[in-house]
Amino acid sequence: MSNLKASPVRLRLLITLLLGAVALGVTLYLSTAVVRDLRLLNSARSDNVQWTLSQAEVEFLEYDLHLNTSLGNLDPDLRTLRREFDIFYSRINTLRQASIYSALRDVPEFSRNLRIVQTFLDRTVDTIDASDTALTGALPELIERAEAVRPNVRQLANSGLNYFAEDSDRRRSNIAVTLMQMAAVVTVLLVTLLLLALYLAYLNAQNVRRRAEIVQASERMKIVTGTALDAVVVSDAEGRILDFNAAAEQIFGYSAAEAIGADLGGLIVPDHHRAAHAAGMERMRVHGEKRVVGKGRIKLEAKRATGEVFPVEFAIQSAQTDEGEIFIAFLRDISHRVKAEADLVAARDQALAGEKAKTDFLATMSHEIRTPLNGLLGNLSLLRDTKLSARQARYINNMDTSGKLLMNHISDVLDITKYDAGKLHLRPVQMNISTLLQDIIDNQSGAASANDTTLDWGWIGPPADWIHADRDRIQHILMNVIGNAVKFTQAGRVSVQAEVLSAPDSAPELHVTVSDTGIGMDDTLQSQIFDDFLTGDSSYDREVGGTGLGLGIARRFVQALGGGIDVESTLGEGSTFLIRFPITPIAAPAATGPHRRLRSGELRPSRVLLVEDNEINRVVAREMLVAAGHRVTEAANGKVAVDLAQNKTFDLILMDISMPVMDGRTATRQIRDGNGVSARTPIVALTANAMAEEQQAFLSDGMNDILTKPLTRDGLMQVIANHVHRDTDPPAFAKDASKAVAGAYLDDLRETLGVEALRPLLDRFVTEVNDTLAFLADHHSHAPAEIAARAHRIAGSAATLGAVELRAGLIAVETAANAGDEKGMAKAIAALPAIWFVTRPQMRADRDDAPDA
Structure with missing residues (x-):
């Protein structure tokens, strides 16, 4: 307790000493500044500087006096004249070059008078250094020059003297300020x-009062620890227990x-923690290392008198x-x-497992249903190409409509699964x-007309x-909401209005009111x-049908976009x-030019490797491809696909994803990493899984x-149109032809060289x-340096001809x-x-537009 009391006292003493040291330091600093300024005022250097300025004028007057004396003398003392000029020249040169006058020259x-005097000296020096005869003849001109420059020397x-006088005043003022600061x-x-x-007198009184308070606090602490619900155990550095409260008696x-x-x-x-406990106590005694002391709450195990081990939470x-x-x-x-x-x-784990099982079940079932449905719709497509009666054609259309409706329901379920799974x-x-x-x-206008309903839309603002x-996502939302409005309105009106609302501190919002x-x-x-699967209970609602998933999915999509969807409705009046x-x-x-889609008949017959484990899907795809001439x-x-791609050349590989023996992603990576003849053939994934992150993974595999x-x-x-070239190499992806070539380059070349x-x-x-x-197609057979040189050379030609994308x-x-x-x-x-x-x-050399790619 004495140590606890002493700590604030030591802190206050330390603060007092620190303040005293700061005050002493400031006093010493100000004293040093005063001494320094006094020394500067007493320095002979300042007197010498001012003497030089005055002496410069005196030397000029000496020079001027000898000029006038020499002019009236038949035998002038030119030597003395030259000496006086040299002395004056030296004085001015000192003023112009000496570092001590650098501030004065500003x-x-x-500065202006110094330049004028220096100009006078530069013009006179050649005359002074001339022969005695020339100098004697130039005396009148020198006198005239001296008289002209006399005011400037003055x-x-x-x-200069004014500057140094003001500087001295300034220094004396600084000393006065410093003395005031020191005071x-x-x-x-x-x-x-x-x-x-x-x-300190106040603290002394406080210490007397606190001593009494500490005694009282000690008594209260004993009462608190004795009645605490948590165990309180006090021990010394050797691990001997010094205090053991009532709660500790009950717990242990x-x-x-x-x-x-x-x-x-x-x-x-x-027992199994005793060795670690002993080692920790030894570390504290020997090295003072504390790993759990003061670290807050820690969970560990303790032992009761009965030997039962139980979990405890403790702090030391x-x-x-x-x-x-x-x-x-x-x-x-x-x-x-x-x-x-x-x-x-x-x-929680059981709930998560159930949720995951539900999600996995829905995803798996949607995938498994898509597979036979793919065969069903594909065979219907092939069946249309056969000779059918009118009744058969109607039945096939009905089956195709039902199949596509079923596919939409599956997509809805998959969308819900992806949203709920956060994917x-x-x-x-x-x-x-x-x-x-x-x-x-x-x-929706056809359905609206069938219901005798007016359907319109427009912008507000x-x-x-x-x-x-x-x-x-936006199309899905609007299609569901507008489609529902049309479906549940007969002989009425459906109005769609769009409006953009802006706020200064947030992104603009699009409001669509249906x-x-x-x-x-x-x-x-x-x-x-x-809510999902809610279809209402009106007779008209039952008549139009539906799964009740549309608005639930629309709400999920709107929330994913960062927005919301609300409804106001009055029964019998509208919504x-x-x-x-x-x-x-x-x-x-x-705006870009019209893009012409390639039709199957325009493509050369292609060699296609079809990789699919489902026989029905394989037959459907094969029949469609063979019918197109491939x-x-x-x-x-x-x-099997990897082995075939290793030894046979294909123009396109259609790769299913989920397959036995080896899945499509693994097969794609092995084809791309290998050196087979079809290692660079375009590979297109065939999948019923439309999740964006998995599609990105397919592309990263090399598809x-x-x-x-x-x-x-x-x-x-x-x-096939996108990935198989009709003439030579298959393009791996579509490019924007309008950006491939800088037309200005070719135009300049046409005007400069001519078309021919x-x-x-x-x-x-x-x-x-x-x-x-x-050459680059077989790049594995060439050194990187050779490839770089070849690419560099052609890139230069491409730049010259404006082929910017190729370059x-x-x-x-x-x-x-x-x-x-x-x-x-x-x-x-x-x-x-x-x-x-x-x-x-x-x-091309002519100016005709390039054909559609």
Whole structure:
């Protein structure tokens, strides 16, 4: 306790000494400044500087006097005249160059007169150094010059003397200020000492009172520890128990008489922790290392008198006493809490396992249902190509409609699963919201007309046509809400209004209001309308049908966009849905020329490797490809596909993902990493899984594109159109032809060289690029330095001819080759054929537009 009392006293003493040291330091500093300034005032250096200024004027007068004396003398003393000039010249040179006058030279008046005098000296020096005859003849002119410069010499000396006089005044003022500061500091120091004396007297009185309070506090502490619900155990540095309160007796089963004086480790520490406890006590005694003391609450185990080991939560603090260091441990029996936590964790794990099982079940079932559904819809597509009666065609259309409806329901379930599992990721793109709304209105106009309903839309305020947002999610939301409004409104009106609301401290929000005059909802249905599988109970609702998932998914999508959806409705009068979410308005993108889609008939017959374990899906895809004139090789798993790609050349590989023996991702990586003849062939994933993060993983494995099931003829043909070149190399991806070539370069060349001279130059460039692509296709057989040199040479030609995209691609190859980055080099080489695919048609000498790529 004496140590505890002494600590504040020591702190106050330390603060007092520190303040005294600071005051003494300030006083010494100010004294030093005063002494320094006095020395400067007494310095002979200042007198010498001013004497030199005055002497400069005196030397000029001596020189002027000898000039006038020499003029009237038949035998002038030219030697003395020259000496006087040299002395004056030396004085001025000292003023001009000496560092001691550097501050003086910054004075404008002194500097101006110094330049004038220096000019006078420079003009006179040649005359002074001339022969005696010439000097005698020039005496009148020298006198005239001297008379002209006399005022400037006078002003030069006066301005310098004024400067130093003012500087001396300034120094004396500084000394006066410093002396005043010193006096203020001394005064403050004396006042502080007086206050400290009063404070020490106050502290002395406080110490007397606190001594009595400590005695009372000690008595209260004994009462508190004796009645505490937590065990309080006090021990010394040797581990002997000094105090053992009533709660400790109840928790551990020992009486205080039994515990006090006993070894702490042997009494309450379990056997399997005793060695660690002994080692910790030894560390504290020898090295003073404390690993648990003062570290807050710690969970561990303790032992009762019965030998039962149970969990406890304890905290330990140490204190210094006259008898040495003691340790106070506060222990709490947490057996019941640990059991409750274990039960809670088990219940949580069981709930999470059930949720995961549900999610996995829905995802698996949606995938498994897609697979046979793919075969069903594919066979229906093939069946349409056969000769059918009108009744058969109607049945097939009905089956196709039902199949697509089933596919939509599966997609809805998968979307819910992804959202609830936290795997629903947004894919924002540039989009025109006005165009999207118009498309949805056009799509629903037929259903509205069938219900004798008017359907319209418009903007409130200025429109925000172009935004950066997730088009698919927004389309799904609006289609569901507007479709429901149309579905539940007969002989009425559905109105859609869009408005952009801006706030100064947040992103602008798009508000879309969908109002209808339909059947409306009561309060109970309004509160549940966004729940899953809710379809209402009106007769009209049962007539139109539905799964009840649409609005639930719409709400999830709106929340994923960072917005919300609300509804207000009156039964029998209609409903109003308000959809709101933040948007990022953007400028309208630059218009591009019309893009012509390649049709299957325009493509050369291609060699396609079809990798699919499901026989029905394999048959459907094969029939679609063969019907389009392509040659198909089939593989039932990824291992067979790897072997085929090693030895056979294919123009395209269609790769299923989930397969036995070897899955599609592993097969893709092995094909890409190998040196087979089809190692660089475009690979398109066939999958029923549309999760964005998994699609990204497919692309990172080396796949070029993704085709989701169920397969359609148009989808297959477009994939072939995108990835199989009609003439030579297959492009790995589509490029924007408008950016591939800088037309200004070719225009300049046409005007400079002429079309006839440019044509053979471009033909030669095309040949060189084709040869280079063939050379790089076998890059494994060439040294990186050779590849870099070849790419560098062609990149220079590409830059000259304006093939900017091709140049950038070749520079990427060169950079990767020089850095020894084999993967980066291979990736850059693989991208070149697609760039050349859109660049080559524009490498023409005439000005005709390049054909569509």
